[in-house]
Amino acid sequence: MSDKIAYSRQGDIAVLTVQNPPVNALGQAVRQGLWDGMDRAEADDGVRAVLIVGDGRAFFAGADITEFGKPPLEPHLPDLINRIEASPLLVVASMHGVSLGGGLEVALGCHYRIAVPSAKVGLPEVHLGLLPGAGGTQRLPRLTGVEAALDVMTTGRHIGAAKAHALGIIDVVEDGNQMENGLAYTQRLLDQGAVRRPVSEMDPPAAIDWDAAFEAILAKGRGQISPAWCVRAVQASVEKPFDEGLKTERQIFYDLMQTDQRKGMIHAFFSERAVSNLPELKGVEPSEVQHIAVIGGGTMGAGIATAALLSGLRVHLLEMSAQAGQAARGRIEGNLAGALKRGKINAEQHDAILGQALQIVTSYDALADVDLVIEAVFEDMEVKKQVFAELDRVCKPGAILASNTSYLDVDAIAATTSRPTDVLGLHFFSPAHVMKLLEIVVGDKTAPEVTATGFALGKMLGKISVRAGVCDGFIGNRILATYRTAADQMILDGASPYEIDAALEDFGFAMGPFAVADLAGLDIGWAVRKRKRAEGHAPKRDTTYADTLCEQGHFGQKTGKGYYDYAAGNKARVPNPDVLPMIEADRARLGITPRDFTHEEITRRYMAAMVNESAKVVGEGIARRPLDVDMTLLFGYGFPRYRGGPLKWADIVGLEDLLKDITSYAAEDPEFWAPAPLLEQLVAENKTFDDLNKKG
Numbered sequence: 001m002s003d004k005i006a007y008s009r010q011g012d013i014a015v016l017t018v019q020n021p022p023v024n025a026l027g028q029a030v031r032q033g034l035w036d037g038m039d040r041a042e043a044d045d046g047v048r049a050v051l052i053v054g055d056g057r058a059f060f061a062g063a064d065i066t067e068f069g070k071p072p073l074e075p076h077l078p079d080l081i082n083r084i085e086a087s088p089l090l091v092v093a094s095m096h097g098v099s100l101g102g103g104l105e106v107a108l109g110c111h112y113r114i115a116v117p118s119a120k121v122g123l124p125e126v127h128l129g130l131l132p133g134a135g136g137t138q139r140l141p142r143l144t145g146v147e148a149a150l151d152v153m154t155t156g157r158h159i160g161a162a163k164a165h166a167l168g169i170i171d172v173v174e175d176g177n178q179m180e181n182g183l184a185y186t187q188r189l190l191d192q193g194a195v196r197r198p199v200s201e202m203d204p205p206a207a208i209d210w211d212a213a214f215e216a217i218l219a220k221g222r223g224q225i226s227p228a229w230c231v232r233a234v235q236a237s238v239e240k241p242f243d244e245g246l247k248t249e250r251q252i253f254y255d256l257m258q259t260d261q262r263k264g265m266i267h268a269f270f271s272e273r274a275v276s277n278l279p280e281l282k283g284v285e286p287s288e289v290q291h292i293a294v295i296g297g298g299t300m301g302a303g304i305a306t307a308a309l310l311s312g313l314r315v316h317l318l319e320m321s322a323q324a325g326q327a328a329r330g331r332i333e334g335n336l337a338g339a340l341k342r343g344k345i346n347a348e349q350h351d352a353i354l355g356q357a358l359q360i361v362t363s364y365d366a367l368a369d370v371d372l373v374i375e376a377v378f379e380d381m382e383v384k385k386q387v388f389a390e391l392d393r394v395c396k397p398g399a400i401l402a403s404n405t406s407y408l409d410v411d412a413i414a415a416t417t418s419r420p421t422d423v424l425g426l427h428f429f430s431p432a433h434v435m436k437l438l439e440i441v442v443g444d445k446t447a448p449e450v451t452a453t454g455f456a457l458g459k460m461l462g463k464i465s466v467r468a469g470v471c472d473g474f475i476g477n478r479i480l481a482t483y484r485t486a487a488d489q490m491i492l493d494g495a496s497p498y499e500i501d502a503a504l505e506d507f508g509f510a511m512g513p514f515a516v517a518d519l520a521g522l523d524i525g526w527a528v529r530k531r532k533r534a535e536g537h538a539p540k541r542d543t544t545y546a547d548t549l550c551e552q553g554h555f556g557q558k559t560g561k562g563y564y565d566y567a568a569g570n571k572a573r574v575p576n577p578d579v580l581p582m583i584e585a586d587r588a589r590l591g592i593t594p595r596d597f598t599h600e601e602i603t604r605r606y607m608a609a610m611v612n613e614s615a616k617v618v619g620e621g622i623a624r625r626p627l628d629v630d631m632t633l634l635f636g637y638g639f640p641r642y643r644g645g646p647l648k649w650a651d652i653v654g655l656e657d658l659l660k661d662i663t664s665y666a667a668e669d670p671e672f673w674a675p676a677p678l679l680e681q682l683v684a685e686n687k688t689f690d691d692l693n694k695k696g
């Protein structure tokens with residue numbers, strides 16, 4: 001028998017204990033071990049029941065995702081589960097930790113299910129571009145009805161034991177240890193003369209309007225297909241005999257396995273975990289952070305302070321006056337009220353945060369004891385230098401001094417202090433207590449322990465932290481500046497902001513770039529354009545329509561008008577009729593005759609610009625690996641997760657074709673469209689961006 005499954009006897013009960021750390025994924029050896037364990041139990045004299053139980057952190061975290069995309073190995077999970085369910089013995093699952101995907105499906109193949117109160121179950125396969133492929137779409141609806149089953153599998157959310165019990169997924173919830181509980185429960189069942197109870201033999205649930213459900217879920221997924229296909233599989237559970245329904249599920253599972261969406265989402269799953277795993281930090285100990293300071297209590301500073309407070313840190317927030325401090329406190333109170341409403345904290349925690357953990361101060365001298373400071377003041381080098389000079393003066397030795405700058409040179413900021421090794425960039429995204437991305441900007445002199453502490457802080461705050469080198473805009477904003485320029489150039493040539501937004505939203509972005517600009521505030525881009533012009537870095541054909549909007553006081557959602565008019569509320573955006581005439585004036589000034597753009601051409605140009613700049617960012621070492629760029633765009637810029645990130649997308653569509661596009665666009669503007677040397681190299685060597693991820 002496989003060493004992943006331990007076989008033991010407790011009276012009439014055979015116990016199969018799963019031992020596949022860290023999370024008992026159902027890899028081939030585990031599946032084989034369970035199969036052999038069932039054979040052995042059935043052949044073992046006197047055994048009347050089998051208890052399946054997990055060692056360590058979980059019952060099962062599901063199929064072994066590392067096996068996906070490779071030739072399937074026997075025994076297949078659906079066959080194993082059918083085999084378990086068909087056993088003449090009574091089979092019981094005792095669940096603790098998580099039972100996800102194939103893990104929950106194993107439990108559904110058992111005849112009875114017990115769990116500890118902290119156990120969680122779920123069918124998260126849609127997050128991998130798949131659907132439950134081992135009977136989950138056929139068995140779960142028989143226990144819960146169609147609507148609850150569809151909710152579980154199309155959202156992929158984890159459900160607590162109590163809720164799972166109420167839905168009929170778990171039979172008994174009992175405090176204690178999974179092994180002892182499982183044995184006692186199985187013994188009780190035997191004593192009561194309980195009989196086998198295969199879910200597959202239960203009546204199918206009532207039908208719903210399948211086409212309406214399919215369309216509604218497809219629309220909600222913004223182009224992601226796997227949630228909608230759950231509907232068709234569940235439909236089969238109602239309309240077909242169990243075995244036929246299983247075949248339908250299997251077929252859809254295999255079809256989804258072949259899709260680019262599956263590749264993109266599995267890339268995202270592993271990259272999201274690999275992103276903070278940096279070889280340079282192996283063995284480097286982060287320093288302890290319990291008490292931080294935030295300088296500046298505007299939207300960003302208040303958001304950072306909120307994120308820290310919600311993670312249990314003490315925060316001193318520095319403002320320039322008591323009045324500004326009061327306003328900052330108001331912003332944080334608003335954020336915390338939202339967290340309370342959403343159940344992220346309870347009333348007691350809320351009051352403790354406001355009563356003790358948060359202190360608003362107006363003097364730098366109050367920051368002498370903090371472990372780490374994050375500066376979030378106005379984006380102006382002179383202002384930042386003054387702040388860092390003060391921090392250098394008051395902070396204790398070893399305190400980490402971080403800047404939340406989005407563009408400015410972290411090395412130059414560090415150079416104004418007597419301790420440049422303790423300085424780094426911690427670039428949050430607004431609203432900082434909601435957005436998952438954190439760019440950790442490592443300067444020339446930043447010490448490894450300081451970088452490690454940045455990553456440890458990111459983990460504490462629940463962020464996806466990406467290492468970035470120093471350049472204008474770091475990873476994300478540098479790439480954004482380039483694809484936004486490509487969009488502006490298309491506008492000069494004839495596209496409208498609304499066509500561009502529609503094309504990119506069709507591609508899967510939550511919002512197109514102009515709707516995003518309205519949300520973020522048009523004044524931000526205005527300031528960047530002014531700075532770039534002053535530095536001589538304006539595009540060859542510079543646009544002015546966005547400046548005109550700002551000059552008229554239209555900064556997007558916050559002023560009620562930008563590219564769109566928000567008079568009817570922020571959700572009901574309608575194009576602002578003043579924008580197209582401003583664009584036409586720009587075209588007339590530059591002598592451009594506009595032409596038509598298809599959505600396909602818009603997307604190709606926009607993506608070509610994004611990929612080309614991303615390749616430069618990797619080639620120059622600003623991002624260590626392509627996956628770092630992918631995660632930056634996914635978690636900070638609304639890139640559709642099911643496409644994996646711009647460089648995964650590039651691998652999937654083919655680098656050679658992309659390079660051809662870029663080269664053809666370079667005929668119009670050789671400087672802007674200069675192909676990235678790394679992209680040329682990969683094409684010449686017939687390699688992919690993903691090959692570079694594998695180097696670690």
Ligand code: CAA
Nearest residue numbers: 023025061062063064065066100101102124132133134273
């Ligand atoms: N297969 C392979 N490896 C897995 C895995 C899985 N199903 N689940 C987790 N791991 C790995 C992670 O990659 C990570 O590896 P490293 O330490 O090398 O980075 C390690 O296990 C620990 O995982 P986390 O860091 O994520 O630990 P966590 O405690 O934060 O979360 C978890 C644990 C909730 C189980 C989370 O890992 C998770 O959500 N896993 C995926 C669950 C899932 O999607 N299951 C469905 C699989 S598909 C399926 O089952 C198809 C089917 O129907 C047949």
